[in-house]
Amino acid sequence: MNRQSLLIFLSVFCFTILNAQTKVSGIVKDNSEKTVPFANVVFANSTTGTTTNEVGEFYLQAEENYDTLAISFLGYKTKKIPLKSRVNLNMEITLEEEASKLDEVVIYRGKTSKKNNPAIDILKKVWENRRQNGVKAFKQYSYKEYEKLEFDLNTIDSTVIKNRLFNGMEFIFDYADTNNVTGKTYLPMFINESVNRVYGDNQLGKKKEVLLGNKNSGFSQNRNLIDFVKDIYDDYDIYKNYIKFFDKSFVSPISTTGIDTYNYVLSDSAYIDNKWCYNIIYYPRRENELTFRGDFWVNDTTWAVKNINLETSKDANINWIKQVYIEQDFKVLNDSVFLITRDFFMADFGLNKKKGSRGVYAKRTQLFDDYKFNNPRPESFYQEQVYNPEAQAYDRSDEFWEENRLEQLNKDEKGIYIMLDSLTKTKAFNRLYDLATIAQSGYVEFDGWDYGPVYSTFGFNDVEGIRLRFGGRTYFGQNDPWRIEAYGAYGFEDNKFKYGVSGKVLLDARSRLILSGGNRRDVEQLGTSLTNSTDVLGRSLASSSLINVGDNDKLSSINLSTFAIEMEPLKNFTVRLGANYREIKPASPEFSLDYYVDEERTIVDSEINQTEISTILTYTPGKKVSGYGVERNVVNEEDFPSLFLNYSLGVKDILNSDFNYKKLQFYYNQPLLIGGLGRSNLSIEAGKTFGEVPLGLLSVVPGNQTYFALYNAFATLNFYEFVTDTYAAAHFQHNFNGRIFSRIPLLRELNLRELVGIRGVYGEISEANKSIDASGLLLRAPDSEPYFEYSVGIGNIFKILRIEAHFRGNYFEIPDARSFAITADFGFHF
Template identity: 80%
Template sequence: MNKYTYLLILFLLPVFSLIAQTKAGGIVTDDTGATVPFANVVFANSISGTTTNEVGEFYLQSDDNYDTLVFSFIGYKTKKIALRSRVNLNMDVKLEQEASSLDEVVIYRGKTSKKNNPAVDILKKVWANRRSNGVNAFDQYSYKEYEKLEFDLNTIDSAVVESRIFNGMEFIFDYTDTNAVTGKTYLPMFINESVTQVYGDNKINEEKKVLLGNKNSGFNQNRNLIDFVKDIYDDYDIYKNYIKFFDKSFVSPISTTGIDTYNYVLSDSAYIDNKWCYNIVYYPRRENELTFKGDFWVNDTTWAVKNINLETTKDVNINWIKQVYIEQDFEVLNDSVFLIEKDFFMADFGINKKKTSQGVYAKRTMLYDEYEFNKERGSSFYNQPVYNPQSQAYNRSDEFWSENRLEKLNEDEEGIYVMLDSLTKTKAFNRLYDIATIAQSGYVEFDGWDYGPVYSTFGFNDVEGVRTRFGGRTYFGQNDPWRIEAYGAYGFKDHKFKYGVSAKVLLDYKMRLILSGGNRRDVEQLGTSLTNSTDVLGRSLASSSLLNVGDTDKLSSINLSVFSVELEPVKNLTVRFGANYRILQPASEGFSLDYYVDDTRTITDSEINQTELSTIITWTPGRKTSGFGVERNVVNEEDFPTLFLNYSLGVKEVFNSDFDYKKLQFFYNQPLLIGGFGRSNISLEAGKTFDAVPLGLLSVVPGNQTYFSMYNSFPTLDFYEFVTDSYSAIHIDHNFNGRLFSRIPLLRELNLRELVGFRAVYGDISQASKDLDASGLPLVAPDNDPFYEYSLGIGNILKVMRFDVHFRGNYFDNPDARSLAFTIDFGFHF
């Protein structure tokens, strides 16, 4: 959710327009009055054009002066209309059906034929002469990359301009302009520029990026905004089957699978860079699928794509997005290799998809130049340190930017720096910014420290009754080398004070050497995760169990002290050496953690004192982070696998510790985008405790007695229903992203998404651990057959909720076994 709340401040603000060189917009209909969707609209004697949307509307803008628009579509006569002024809006264009075209390859709207279609014939030649991306076609490569990120507020009317919310900020409306794709007025609110030198070696599979310069304005102290834009965009290849962004896979119109997804129409031909090219218009065959509409130009000798426009359709199943527009330009290097020259990506965010609703543009422009190939630099050149802040890159002169920008800023973009510098000094704007910051982070910012998280202020559980919690953290900036966090809590039923305090310091930036330690005394629900966690300030499930299934009377009191040393010798590979000491006692009346302390099994103890040493290795290949302080921001939170290995050693008699044991745990999580079939997440867990330990130290299969989703738990299991000292588990969840519902009339309009899941666990418990137990609980393990359950769900309910029904697969004879469970989850997802 944290990504999307960055947009909150942008939705609060939005304006009159300034005039560009040539603008045209309106609607296209035929002689029966029906609208003509996906018709081709271009300025005469140019390749600057667009296609009408699903209801025949269009908008087209150019910085150049044009005096004629050309409208064309198979089945209709081509029509030219003279433009009387630089701004030509609300045009009503009527196309006349052409009788001769009835014998051609397409019908007027809907599906086109795959046979005897010249557009499809050209597409097949594109497949046969499929290009390789230039940087992958050579042993070594280097190039300069210029990136421009921008956030703009859009769709602003006079009522908004006159709103009291803008008192003190009226000057910002002098900087509005009109978007060249949508025709909406917009106000720039943030811009970030960067120049990077990229080096790569395909033989050794290494790449190195050197940041030469970075400049931004607006929210320049909040790096997360930049990361948000980068995260919603992913590099893609139009020649591959799918184009990925917003965690979804769109069918590429250039791919071999596109012929079953799109209709293609040969629309025009013209010279581009002195090469004869064909123009092909494409649009989706079905509604509500992850598809585009647009056109592309193909050279008639190399059969390479020279230019392509991709625009999502109005009914595409993505939340909070009105429209996505992509434009790419290519240079064909030779008969087999192309180089990308320009890549423009724009997303139009909005609370809803109404045309008149206000929203936010997120735009990214990438330009590439100064290519060089087959210059070998050796493996040592690519040994990148983990820490590489390159602070000098953030203080470049105006002369540097004049020399290194691959595209000069226009007059409006140059004004952004002036306007935003003034805006961030106004009290009115800073009040709005503070509201957005609290919504995103959960913290209220003060000078040098933050109060929060505000969402944990109140809670409830059986032991404490109503619980209040107050906490905070030090915060001087996102690259702080040290941080201290603390909280205090009080239960109005048990009348006890609880607390937690944690500190960490970054000693070496290059190796990411971090020392951390802390202490927590609180009430906790143990057994909610198979994988060990010694996070001192982790969320307490016991404090938020307001709605439960059955009895939740198995809470524990924990006094946990932790010290650890962590380093990152290789990028995304962390090694952590830790020591912790914990004291466990039952917190709920009638719940026992008792164990026998003598061989005759006559003497028991109800308190566990345990010292534990651990070595934890975590590998997250492909993870992207920003910042270089003690806490970094993860840019691509859901796009990389995680491997976790933990070896723990219980040490008896150190600080009166009670047990010697060895424990090994493994965890693997893999997100998967499966083409057009949606997104899966698979996780595997396995572990073994090699010595006898009491109930408080065993591996409890995590049940879920709440009505809310809990990661990697089993919703039809109660807490402590299965207890193991060796286990293996699998969790599979898949989201079809509405692929099935989109084919059902009426239901497709709701944009719901189909969810399925499967979970299983197998484990046992040694007789030695059973003999040690004196708790009175039945220690049962899923050792006869793996316990399993499956689920069916519906996601994207009202855009923010998912509902799942979970079915138990076996072990119905367990006491109070639940055959069915329901969970809900809330969150902002695309």
């Protein structure tokens, strides 16, 4: 079939399946050929409409048939255009100025006044009455929530259809449709429906969601993808100063800070659901900031928002997102309370923001109904369960969905299930799916086990030279009750084979009772973290860095065996009892861990054998997980605080163990989203070792001799530059998300982001621990004053690169001290 025949076929097909829709698109200009941004575009005699964007363009779609389009804006005559067909695209519309009102009306194109502006007067009324609206007006509440998530490929055209990538999957294009916000043709690839009952108590400050049903198609076994889709959408409140999604804080147009960020224009007034409402158009005062444009309707007696739509500015400093569109509808419960009934959120993902570029839509539709109020429940009702598989919720009948959907699926949405179920049975799709899974997880899937992670296959260090690694894990499903992981590695410089193996089993799902154990024999850069890791297979990037600053020969050979039992008595609170045995010795002749074994300091040993028993408490309030197997997927990564407390006991003579000691460690990490100022992260570490121990068991202040960012390490410190038995450290980093650069001409177009940081550590080392050391290293601690360094950097370079310059603050007198360092970090961030 040639291109012309294909387009004719698709046109006939689309007309056939969409014959109950009206679609229009185009651009609005004035008599001088200037575009008219933020003009109202509606189907005549309806409430279905939109506004033109910053360059006067619009797209509007409705399920019903309409024959007239009305376009209006302050200072112009309303223009009505007959629609000759159900699809009218690429229209050019010219508005005429309304001369009789030019003396009365100010036509706003740039910044609007903050004084004597009726739109801002109305906005102030909204602020005064905002606490009286919604479920917050009641002591207790509950409601039913229906949620529909969908992923779509967009900008489907003939070049996509004929692409060899889709050989064997051509039937999927029969299900293509047109997006009612952007006007792009899209192809559904994933759909997930859920029904929840939500309970809340404003007096107790508690909220609970009970999953009644869940249904999906497309990637139903890929838990990571499903969780990613759900984590896109944070709960947001338009009445708050900031609306958060994609780890960014956008200024809300309803907020008290809005008048410094947006221009407001009182555009219209009309009855909506028998309530007189005012229409206010808003748009950003400045470019490149995290802002919206759109309009909202406000009731004239309760001063509550009846309807609002928000569309991100095209130049907003956010990666991989071409557009975000939000629409919320509220209903009147009584004269003083408005409740949300519908919330629609759509994100247009793309590699760039060019108008015709292809990408993916992520859409969420939420509907709310069956509100009930002031039914108190005991506080115990809101206690979150540690074990909550809700297996029955994932196997609901068709009758359940017919009864509980608050909005029935349209014909195209029903077809998604059929198309996706057929798609997953094709070999061509499964090949693409496997490639995407490898890129996302790092593992190559086989029947019952996975090979990987593939990103660890290659490494290099001064001891091993070129290092090759291969490994894998068992994997039968996302809720496996047990898992085994193993790897092998070989260094071509030391000609030695290394390995690691670990396993864990879930004994009781309700208490999350897990047994785990493993053994690892490998080369490792010790002292890259103050807080001990319990991961037997863990390995620091510093152990395999391709490029280093100075010599990187202070590596150790370690033989580590661990056994632990852990449980979760309360939600997100874990108790772990463990034991480990370590054999530590230098991995190269240039490095020594020697220590004296007699009081006369005449006998030296170069290997440490140590048995240790530990009790670890971990608390992560606000962490969201999915699944109920031995390993669960964290949904909101880096979005919650973490607290860690470890008490370890070194026991001498058990398994030839060498030392008695006690060690106490504390760690606290807190991500901070500071409104429009960006995102920060604060971490605090403290610890003390009681008893005499050699260098290999002391707390080394983590230096970084690589050119890559290492978490909670000091970039201008060399390895083993500071050694302590008592320490306290703090790290603070802030990302302004481009707030400063967005105000600088030329720079604003690059969407760069400003980074600042400061970190410091204070520590001591006892004379007793110094006296048993025979390594030849000069053991010093930052005890005269805290060591500190600070950094400045630029992020979002080419959207994936962050470069930071680090400056040492003191202790310049130390031999080979580095006063300056550069680190880089790669990653995909919004």
